[in-house]
Amino acid sequence: MRFDVVTLFPEMFTGPLDSSILGRARQSGLIEVALHDLRDYTEDRHRTADDTPYGGGAGMVLKADPVFRLADALFPGWGPKAGAGVKGKVPGARCIYLSAQGRPLDQSIVSRLAGEPRLLLLAGHYEGIDERVLDALVDEEISIGDYVLTGGELPAMVLIDAVARLVPGVLGQPASPLEESFSEGLLEYPHYTRPAETRGHRVPDVLLSGDHEAVRRWRRRESLRRTLERRPELLLAADLSREDHETLRELAAGGGGPGEEEKDES
Numbered sequence: 708m709r710f711d712v713v714t715l716f717p718e719m720f721t722g723p724l725d726s727s728i729l730g731r732a733r734q735s736g737l738i739e740v741a742l743h744d745l746r747d748y749t750e751d752r753h754r755t756a757d758d759t760p761y762g763g764g765a766g767m768v769l770k771a772d773p774v775f776r777l778a779d780a781l782f783p784g785w786g787p788k789a790g791a792g793v794k795g796k797v798p799g800a801r802c803i804y805l806s807a808q809g810r811p812l813d814q815s816i817v818s819r820l821a822g823e824p825r826l827l828l829l830a831g832h833y834e835g836i837d838e839r840v841l842d843a844l845v846d847e848e849i850s851i852g853d854y855v856l857t858g859g860e861l862p863a864m865v866l867i868d869a870v871a872r873l874v875p876g877v878l879g880q881p882a883s884p885l886e887e888s889f890s891e892g893l894l895e896y897p898h899y900t901r902p903a904e905t906r907g908h909r910v911p912d913v914l915l916s917g918d919h920e921a922v923r924r925w926r927r928r929e930s931l932r933r934t935l936e937r938r939p940e941l942l943l944a945a946d947l948s949r950e951d952h953e954t955l956r957e958l959a960a961g962g963g964g965p966g967e968e969e970k971d972e973s
């Protein structure tokens with residue numbers, strides 16, 4: 708899968724994209740990330756990519772023409788279909804503007820985007836990008852949360868990270884993304900590793916029992932408990948069995964505190 712990122716600050720991506728799982732995925736060619744410096748597509752001596760807003764007001768706005776020139780270079784022939792009155796889309800890629808005004812990113816959007824062969828990500832800065840770019844080029848706007856950041860670079864990295872780990876082969880264990888938080892509409896159960904006891908804190912006995920069915924039931928229960936306690940609204944859309952509903956009724960009635968049976972023993 709390929710990501711093309713349009714940014715004024717390509718140097719910000721060094722580090723996050725070079726390390727750990729993403730670094731390995733890039734090295735092995737499972738994902739490709741091309742960083743495009745918007746200033747390379749300016750035409751004046753000072754490489755000016757922003758200008759003051761029409762109508763006045765504070766802040767600067769990223770100019771449309773450098774972005775359009777970049778699109779010309781990457782996707783020759785892109786543009787609105789003449790007379791069709793539809794937004795111009797780039798061929799072979801989905802164009803996303805990272806924006807505080809976009810749809811909040813969640814795991815279902817991440818899964819959908821992981822099915823695309825190529826994403827063109829526009830990182831805004833200052834007050835944002837000239838609206839004509841959004842009209843002509845952008846397929847969707849995505850926000851990483853209801854707060855305002857200084858630029859779209861961190862949101863672009865968040866999106867790349869979340870999408871890339873769903874690309875087959877990027878994670879070592881193929882089962883991992885299926886079990887984790889949000890994949891079934893629930894938060895994930897807690898994790899423990901060796902030693903079985905540290906500073907008086909014991910791992911829940913069931914996890915040491917070797918009884919796979921008991922472990923499965925415990926994990927499901929903890930997953931339901933966490934979701935009920937922390938994000939109860941997720942339960943409305945979650946895929947729940949009759950057993951899950953019974954467990955939730957018990958939990959709501961106060962049945963078993965967090966890891967009660969196991970933790971109270973220590």
Ligand SMILES: C[S@@+](CC[C@H](N)C(=O)[O-])C[C@H]1O[C@@H](n2cnc3c(N)ncnc32)[C@H](O)[C@@H]1O
Pocket residue numbers: 804805806807808829830831832833834835836849850851852853854855856857858859860862
């Ligand atoms: C200072 S912000 C511009 C905010 C804009 N004037 C507004 O009120 O929506 C600069 C850039 O950061 C990015 N950005 C800021 N907050 C974001 C968020 N929550 N999610 C995604 N991108 C964000 C966008 O690319 C935006 O163009």
